[in-house]
Amino acid sequence: MSSIPPTVPELAPPLAAGGLPAPAFSPLYQQIKGLLLQSLESGEWKPGESIPSEMDLAARFRVSQGTVRKAIDELASENLLVRRQGKGTFVATHAEQHVQYRFLKLMPDRGDADTEGPAERRIIDCRSSRASAEVARALGLRSGESVIQARRVLAFRGVPTILEDLWLPGVTFKGLTAQQMSDYPGPTYAMLELEFGVRMVRADEKIRAVLPDAEQSTLLQVTPATPLLSVVRTSYTYNDVPMELRRGLYRTDTHHYRNELS
Amino acid sequence: MSSIPPTVPELAPPLAAGGLPAPAFSPLYQQIKGLLLQSLESGEWKPGESIPSEMDLAARFRVSQGTVRKAIDELASENLLVRRQGKGTFVATHAEQHVQYRFLKLMPDRGDADTEGPAERRIIDCRSSRASAEVARALGLRSGESVIQARRVLAFRGVPTILEDLWLPGVTFKGLTAQQMSDYPGPTYAMLELEFGVRMVRADEKIRAVLPDAEQSTLLQVTPATPLLSVVRTSYTYNDVPMELRRGLYRTDTHHYRNELS
DNA sequence: TAGTGGTCTAGACCACATA
DNA sequence: ATGTGGTCTAGACCACTAC
Numbered sequence: 001m002s003s004i005p006p007t008v009p010e011l012a013p014p015l016a017a018g019g020l021p022a023p024a025f026s027p028l029y030q031q032i033k034g035l036l037l038q039s040l041e042s043g044e045w046k047p048g049e050s051i052p053s054e055m056d057l058a059a060r061f062r063v064s065q066g067t068v069r070k071a072i073d074e075l076a077s078e079n080l081l082v083r084r085q086g087k088g089t090f091v092a093t094h095a096e097q098h099v100q101y102r103f104l105k106l107m108p109d110r111g112d113a114d115t116e117g118p119a120e121r122r123i124i125d126c127r128s129s130r131a132s133a134e135v136a137r138a139l140g141l142r143s144g145e146s147v148i149q150a151r152r153v154l155a156f157r158g159v160p161t162i163l164e165d166l167w168l169p170g171v172t173f174k175g176l177t178a179q180q181m182s183d184y185p186g187p188t189y190a191m192l193e194l195e196f197g198v199r200m201v202r203a204d205e206k207i208r209a210v211l212p213d214a215e216q217s218t219l220l221q222v223t224p225a226t227p228l229l230s231v232v233r234t235s236y237t238y239n240d241v242p243m244e245l246r247r248g249l250y251r252t253d254t255h256h257y258r259n260e261l262s
Numbered sequence: 263m264s265s266i267p268p269t270v271p272e273l274a275p276p277l278a279a280g281g282l283p284a285p286a287f288s289p290l291y292q293q294i295k296g297l298l299l300q301s302l303e304s305g306e307w308k309p310g311e312s313i314p315s316e317m318d319l320a321a322r323f324r325v326s327q328g329t330v331r332k333a334i335d336e337l338a339s340e341n342l343l344v345r346r347q348g349k350g351t352f353v354a355t356h357a358e359q360h361v362q363y364r365f366l367k368l369m370p371d372r373g374d375a376d377t378e379g380p381a382e383r384r385i386i387d388c389r390s391s392r393a394s395a396e397v398a399r400a401l402g403l404r405s406g407e408s409v410i411q412a413r414r415v416l417a418f419r420g421v422p423t424i425l426e427d428l429w430l431p432g433v434t435f436k437g438l439t440a441q442q443m444s445d446y447p448g449p450t451y452a453m454l455e456l457e458f459g460v461r462m463v464r465a466d467e468k469i470r471a472v473l474p475d476a477e478q479s480t481l482l483q484v485t486p487a488t489p490l491l492s493v494v495r496t497s498y499t500y501n502d503v504p505m506e507l508r509r510g511l512y513r514t515d516t517h518h519y520r521n522e523l524s
Numbered sequence: 525t526a527g528t529g530g531t532c533t534a535g536a537c538c539a540c541a542t543a
Numbered sequence: 544a545t546g547t548g549g550t551c552t553a554g555a556c557c558a559c560t561a562c
């Protein structure tokens with residue numbers, strides 16, 4: 001039989017472009033995904049902007065459109081990119097109209113988040129501070145390193161419902177003020193994208209039932225005997241770098257934390 | 263110019279096989295996905311078994327392997343199927359070795375779920391009953407219809423940690439006994455697969471912080487002032503048919519509910 | 525009309541598992 | 544050695560969006 005020549009094209013030095021493709025022997029589309037991640041991380045494409053078309057990227061990386069597509073598919077499934085048919089592929093942002101408060105899973109018992117309108121925010125405190133051992137561990141810092149610490153109350157329809165404490169690495173978020181947190185009319189994560197170029201792409205939460213201390217119960221206007229949900233969240237930017245520690249106390253008499261399992 | 267004939271093959275009456283492919287004009291791979299779902303639902307392939315190879319399925323449905331692959335990809339991403347390279351594609355089951363207790367998100371604060379060993383179960387109650395309005399709504403029944411109601415305590419290392427109340431549609435789970443629940447050495451969901459052929463593929467949870475009543479605090483051996491996590495779960499089998507309502511009370515002094523956001 | 529992502533096909537080769 | 548799923552390519556057509 002006549003042997004058919006392999007279909008593999010002369011694939012020039014595979015990915016001569018700078019940047020080490022992770023484990024060196026991963027599938028091509030994984031390497032492409034890594035390169036796309038680098039471009040996202042470096043800010044080549046900013047939140048809300050569109051990235052080049054699949055064809056353009058295929059030409060740039062010297063691979064087929066299908067390979068680029070598979071890389072983009074994974075990034076889209078991880079919520080880093082958003083595809084819009086006929087328009088292009090866009091860098092995900094916390095400032096989206098219809099996915100606002102992506103990380104907030106507290107829902108009103110009656111009605112839905114949309115009809116409830118945006119939360120009213122009251123900033124209690126926002127100051128530069130030193131990382132405790134616990135905060136340092138969560139943020140990948142050393143104890144005593146600079147952090148921005150903030151406390152605020154979120155209210156829905158005038159009812160204080162969430163008390164939040166935030167800790168952010170001081171070196172990255174230097175200059176963040178209560179004014180900024182209070183002024184921006186949207187998710188804080190969207191403000192951090194805009195003002196500091198840091199995007200939270202993933203988070204872990206540890207949830208417990210607790211009783212508030214005196215100060216907490218006062219701020220939430222509940223009795224100290226009211227059980228509350230404690231939600232400790234660590235948020236990560238690209239490459240699993242922790243960028244925020246947040247502790248929320250949620251009232252769950254009018255709201256509930258909604259989760260989907262599969 | 264010479265016009266090139268279209269690449270579309272003579273695709274026989276598209277999917278003459280019985281069963282209405284949802285909205286009639288969905289993508290081919292979605293229709294294939296629907297047919298695969300029917301086979302899963304009808305029990306043609308049972309939990310833990312392998313399904314036919316992609317090539318076989320492609321021949322059966324008269325489509326290309328790539329189209330079958332995309333259908334399987336989606337079912338795998340929804341945890342209905344599990345791919346194993348070199349071996350085949352398998353029907354997911356709650357009896358898996360390494361994904362036991364898929365729906366249980368309560369983790370020990372120190373160590374991990376593996377080192378903790380399996381939970382000890384104590385069945386408090388298991389009897390036939392009538393659906394209250396609330397239970398009926400959750401299970402898609404009418405008030406007063408037959409339900410199996412059960413209550414049990416799960417302990418880790420001898421410490422009672424979870425108090426669960428379960429409600430199951432009586433017509434589907436007729437004959438379920440405390441003995442069965444107690445004897446089966448694994449997740450209850452695996453037992454329900456084996457004994458009743460019902461597989462839970464998805465669930466919703468509503469989480470709150472609550473205080474236990476007298477009976478609950480006794481069963482969990484905590485004071486009535488101990489805040490607990492209330493986790494109300496509705497579990498669904500194929501086609502979003504609700505098949506279980508479960509309310510868990512979790513102690514969160516030694517454990518926490520872990521969630522990942524993206 | 526042109527450009528984008530979405531679907532579908534076809535065929536080749538690779539990596540892994542089993543016999 | 545054989546069969547499975549995994550990767551990669553290539554090209555065609557479809558559906559949506561904007562101009």
